Amino acid sequence: MFLRLLTSAVTLVLCSTALGQTPLASPAVPPTISYVRDIQPILTEKCVACHACNDAACQLNLGSAEGATRGASKVPVYKGDRTTAIEPTRIFYDASGPDQWHRKGFYSVLDAQGSQAALMTRMLELGHSTPLTPNAKLPKEIVLGLNRNNVCPAPGEFDAYAKKHPKEGMPLAVTGLTDKQYQTVQAWLAQGAPVDQNAIKPSPVEAAQIAEWEALLNRPGSSEALVGRWLYEHLFLAHAYFDNGVPGHFFQWVRSRTPSGQPIDLIATRRPDDDPGTTFFYRLMPVQGVIVHKTHITYPMGKQKLARVKELFYSGNWRATSLPGYGPRSRANPFQTFEAIPAVARYQFMLDNAEYFVRTFIRGPVCRGQIATDVIRDSFWAMFQEPAHDRYITDAAYRGEATPLLAMPGQIDNVGSILTLWHNYRDKRNEYVKLRQETYADMPPPSWATLWAGNDNALLTIFRHFDSASVTKGLIGEVPQTMWLFDFPLLERTYYQLAVNFDVYGNVSHQAQTRLYFDLIRNGAEVNFLRLMPDDARASILSDWYQNSGKLKMWLDYQKIDTSTPTGMILDPVDPKRDFALKLIERAGTLNASPDPINRCTGAYCSRPNIAQEFQFAEQALSRLTSRPAAGLAVIKQLPEASMLRIEGSDGKREMYSMLRNRSHTNVAFMLGEAYRLQPGLDTLTIYPGVLSSYPNFMFNIPTGDVEAFVEAMEHSKTQASFDTIVERWGVRRSNPQFWQYFHDIGEYIHETNPVEAGVLDMNRYENL
Structure with missing residues (x-):
């Protein structure tokens, strides 16, 4: 977070002074300050939520002593138009210690510069002198969000920065450190910022x-x-x-x-x-x-x-x-590189751990994923093909014919060769799809046995939020517009293209090739699913997925689908996709790790049965907001993509819910111009217990006794003014004096319900509602 202040950045600074409070006369600061004991806990509470991973402002990572002493850099990790790849700067990996990092262009935020105090000291002072008005909306001149321009002042540039950005010290647009925390950090900096380690x-x-x-x-x-x-x-x-x-x-x-x-x-x-x-x-x-x-x-x-x-x-x-x-050839085609290992072993290993593998390329650790996420829908379900029904696994002759066609682009990053490389790999992929269609046409029609059902990784739900996404076991939400079916060639290619071979530090050619090929991967997963549908319904379902400009993309880049080979599924001809989804839910049993009565209420009771009655009543009320298009629930247009609902019981206990806005698109087939393909009137909400995003956009704190009033206010809100009233009553703004208590309670909820998955959430995308 310290960098947020450090910069005028796209990320939000979270380290700070207590807003609106004056320094205590007597700083109760220990005479010997330990970084491990005294400083890192403060940074973890107030700074790490913005200053971690590649999207930390100015690359200032405050999750460790290594990151704090590494300092800041003016070189952005995310710069999609760069023509030359930059050197990686992965913490604990590409260098070790301040000297090595400084040789890579990082500069200290902890060291005093002659008569000038450390950069972090001055950023804290700037923030402390310009507190926010508690609970108020932020001033318009403070720009937030991912499009915020990063300004990364070096120590000698601070005065100019402070003059141009007088309200953007530390903290940037958030309630900050307590007085004691502020004094402890400033005292530590005044002592020369000594760092002890506890590896x-x-x-x-x-x-x-x-x-x-x-x-x-x-x-x-x-x-x-x-x-x-x-x-x-x-x-x-x-x-x-x-x-x-x-x-x-x-x-x-x-x-x-x-x-x-x-x-x-x-x-x-x-x-x-x-x-x-x-x-x-x-x-x-x-x-x-x-x-x-x-x-x-x-x-x-x-x-x-x-x-x-x-x-x-x-x-x-x-x-x-x-x-x-x-070499590049081995990287491009893992099917050839590892062909000696039995394909069934490779595929079964990935199936056993399917949630992990889908997370690596859908959620990913790169911390800003628009290069990949703008190619997927906001909500869809994923399934996997049973190995015994995967021709690549069972037929050595077919495997030998298909393997050379499964190579992937991105190994050569010559900017002038983007189109040539893309066309070559597109044509190979389409030749593979044609081969697959012809080969599978000779197999028995697909049935329920086609779907792998080995463990609770078999059914996954993906939610996409502009430039991030989440993966969860089970079938969550209303029946989605699209569904994906992975076989081994598709799952392995997706993993290698988006995880193993993707380079966040790469140039525009590498990143464009990655994005373009992922478009083919998505199309492949959709077409695999279509094979389960009646042959005479496939074209109309595909046409719904690729509306308007999507028709052009189908003509330009995709292999024509099979509309003649029958399915073995017995489905309602009126809406076979929905009928399949409902039958899938019914058949899934314990494989469906996420039963969902809130979004798919089929009777009088729309809540979980194993929770306190007041929370059952709350879920019953919240279910009225789900699975309704924005044309009939206007408030959806005011909501960000991932909000958290903290429902507080009469005894102080609470439940946490994710309220996700699912944006509708005419198609997701193009790299640019997403705004022109949105269908806001068809957007919907999914509300589900738990935390389904690493990047909360906003939070509402609602007593159980107020849930009915909250839902009614949401149902009747049709203007910005009426939505502002909802935010004023139940919203937790960045200027809320208890902001950090509420924000970290989301993480505490994860710790209580699934401790292995717990970690500090990111607030770079927390909005100024």
Whole structure:
């Protein structure tokens, strides 16, 4: 957060002074201030919500001592029009210590500059002198949001910054530090900002399991080395945790020059499938710093998981006779690179952990995903093809014919070659789709047995919020407009294109190729699903997904769909897609991890049965707002995409709900011009218990006794003035004196209900309603 202040940034600064309060006469500050004990907790509470990940203003990351001492940079991570890739600046990865980071262009925010105090000191002072009016809407001159221009003043540029942005010190547009916190941080800075370290180390129980996993991935032999590489490339984003591990301890796979038992000497490559350049070993490194929800993609690595990996990959009589290289060709086509490993093992491993893999490329750890998310709908369900019904798995001849067509673009980032590369890969993909159609036409018609039903990863719901997205097990919300069906070639390509090979530091050519190919991936998942529909209904369903300009895209870039091969599904011909969805819900049973009576109320009771009666009444009332188009519920047009409802019971207990605005589009087939394809009159709301976004846009705090009044006010609100009245009564504005208490209570709710997933949420997108 400190950078938010530090900058005029696109992110929101969260570190600050107490708004409207004057310094206490007597600062109760300990004479010896510890960074670990005294400073990091303040930064975690007030700053990390904006200053973490790639979208931290001026790259100031305040989730660790490493980030605080690294400082700030004027080079933005997100710059979609750059013609040349920039050097990666991943914390704990691409450099270590202030000197190395400063050689990469970062400058200190903690060090005094001659007679001038540290930059952080002055930013705090600027913010402390211009407090916000409690509970009021922010002044118009304070620009917020992702389109805010980053201004990253170096220490010598602060005076000019303060003159031009007098109300944009620390905090930027949010209630700030308490007086005691402010005095503690300022005293620490005045003492020279000494930093002590408290690095996470594995417990004995964790260390024993780490040793087993490292021994497995580093086994000698060509076959073992190939499996180790495949597993590493599929788990490098994971925050892994172990049976009986220490709560809050997570570990990340890296490549090291040193073997197990020695300190890790990390090899930092741009991509996990780049050439390491030397002998290396796969190692598990503790995740350091504060856990933030948006980068926290968890993966269990206990004894059962270890046994499953051995069963899938280390049994049978297959052998690799040689090892592939690490060049662009190997990166472009993992199907060729790993063809020696049985395809059924690869696919089954991904199915076992489908939620994790879909999270890596839909939610992702890059922290600003518009390059990918503007190609998907705001709400849809995802399913997976049963391996026994996946021709790529079962037919070696077909697999051999299909594999060369599954290469993906993005390895060559020559700006002048964008269109040529795109056309080449588009044509290969369409040739593959044609081959797939012809091959599957000879198979028995698809039925319910076509869908994988191995565990509760089998059914997933994706919600997209402009430039971020979430993935949740189960079927949430009203029946969506589109559904996706992944087979192995599609799931693996999506993962490699958007996770393994995507470079957030890349240039415009790389990012454009990635985005264009993801459009083909989405289309492939939709077409796979269409095969379940009656053959005479497919064209009309597809036409609904690609309205207006989407028709042009279908003609230009997509292979024609199969409208003649029958389905084995028996569905209502009037609306087969909806009938399929309702039957899917009915058949899913325990596979549906997210029963949803609020949004899909089918009787008199629209609430969960296992909660207190006052919350049942609240859910019953909230259900009136769901699954209604904005044409009949005008308030939807006033709402941001991801709001949180904190419903407080009479005994002080509370439930937390996500209220998501699902924007309707004529199509999502183009990289630019999304605003021209919106259909605001068809937008709807989904309200669901829990936290379905890492980036809350706003929050309402509503006593259970007020829920009926809140719902009625929402139902009758048709103007900005009437919506402002709702915000005034129940909204939690950034200027609310209790803002941080309410904001962090969202994270506390995650900690209580699913502690492994808990992390500090991001407030860069919190709006000024």
